[in-house]
Amino acid sequence: MSSATPAPATPRVRRLPLVGVLRMGRPSDIWFKPALSVVVSTAPPNLTLLVLGRLDLAMYTMAGSICALYAHNRPYAARARTLAWVVVGMVAGLAVALTTASLTDSAVVLVAVGALLAAAQKAVCDATRIGPPAHVIFTFITSAALFAPQTLGQVPGHLALAAAAGAWAWLVGMAPVLLRPHGPERRATAQALDAAAAYVDARAIGGTGEGHDRPRAAAAAAIQAAWQSLLATGPRSARTRRALERLLVRAETALAAPADTDPERLRAWARELCGSGPVPTVASPEAADELLGAEVELAVPARPLWHRLGPLAPLAVRTALGCALAGYVSLALGVGRPYWALVTAASLYQANIALTWARGVQRVVGNLAGVLVFAAVVPLAHLAPAALVLCCLAFNFGAEALMSRNYWLGSVCVTPMALLVAEFAGFQEPGRLITERVVDTLVGALVGFAAAVAVTNRRAGDRVETALSAVEGARERAARLLATPSPAPAAVASARRGLAAALVDLRATFDAASGEWWQRALPQERVVRAEQAGHRTLAETARRPGTAPGRA
16 A cells, blocks of 8 residues: 555645546446336335225335335345334334324424434434435435325324335345345355455556555455355354355455465356355365354344444434425425425435535436426326326336436436326326426535535544544454464454454545545544554464465
8 A cells, every 4th residue: 555645734625526426337236136126016006006096095005115125235134134124114204204294284393303304314224334225215205204195093094004015025125035045145255256356456467556455445345245244144044154254265365465366266256156056165174264253253242223323413413404404495485395305405415525415416417307207208107097107117117227327317217206106196287396396406405415514524533533443453452363372263363354344444434534525634644554554464364374265
């Protein structure tokens, strides 16, 4: 890793990116899974309501159906728990929204409740690291429900519809376990092997230098994600997990000794994992040692949720303030149901101001293009209720298929889909819907970003210091263990994984803090030195006899 230029001693304004914000990337490896899942989970409830002539209830079934978007990267044991909590959280948020809507028609109160719900959903989703689409779907459903005409007596029935659709979404999300019971952890391990091979290639082309920091960081993050995936598997997956662990050891060895690694062999293993055949067998005379203390880590309880919520307070305040102000400004401009302004503001908030700015640009571009698509499609959707349902299903699929390319591209489908959902209760004037959506989009983006600038995340620098201390402590523990005459291989491996996790967290924390709008000088040189020392110690643990296999 190259030496770093000292950071300035005084706070400075971070430059907001513009070039590349709308550039399309490669699609996700599993883009089709959430796209197909949301269609399969949404179609039966909507078609049933169509046959019954009650499409006006589709908003409530959609609240449950859309839960199928979550947890596609998680092993099935963890996915079952996660999806269940997603459904519970969705129904709970919907209950608050519908109850509030039934008790008051004051738009001022409804916006305030919507902003508080959005802040709570943002904090919980970030703390649990639930992954895409994170809090945005929850906020979309609850904000829309706040402005839906409602009586208190209707609430239980509407919640029952959402819960029933959520149960179906759970079944849809779990259905692939029948075909590939270990698919998610195999895929995560394959991604780690590919990332390690890319790092080996980068080192072979140009040796060491700043240009290889990114491939190494990407490989380390992929390996860490794969370990987390394996540690989330259930007891029935123990045999497969151990085989995958041995492959991850090879990926770790590649980072420690790239000159002794054959990248094509790593890629060959990755290709085998992506197929349906058995997990590749890695021969080693020390099979027991290759378990790397994973069983010990499995027994370590996770930190309580409330411990992880504390550092997220600035983001929660940003979300609450931005959503509330966006809603009130939209009301002042004459929009009677400003829920889209709340959703737009809530969708902006990312790990730092730079990413929030990029998301704002993407949101505005995608929504403005989306209303044009809606204007073109709405005559077709108005032909018959069945056409309306089919158009919504098509946009559901398109949104999830395109979202991983770039957020703005997915928004082009999300916007007409959301507008068409509003038509389930009865066809509305397209011109009014389009005007309100454009106003809400611009207001939500501008006011939401202004709130993000106003609420500075002053804890970002403190979290960098905490992450630095964690790396230094983990490195010292690993070094002390290596200094003993005959350390237990499982203990060395566990220390290695702890240090690797701390290094990945340090890089993510430093990158997030670096993108803040107004931030005190960050300890850039200290971060670089900690990363250099940490990676040297990682290499020593990987080369320790009896703790890792040989040449990959």
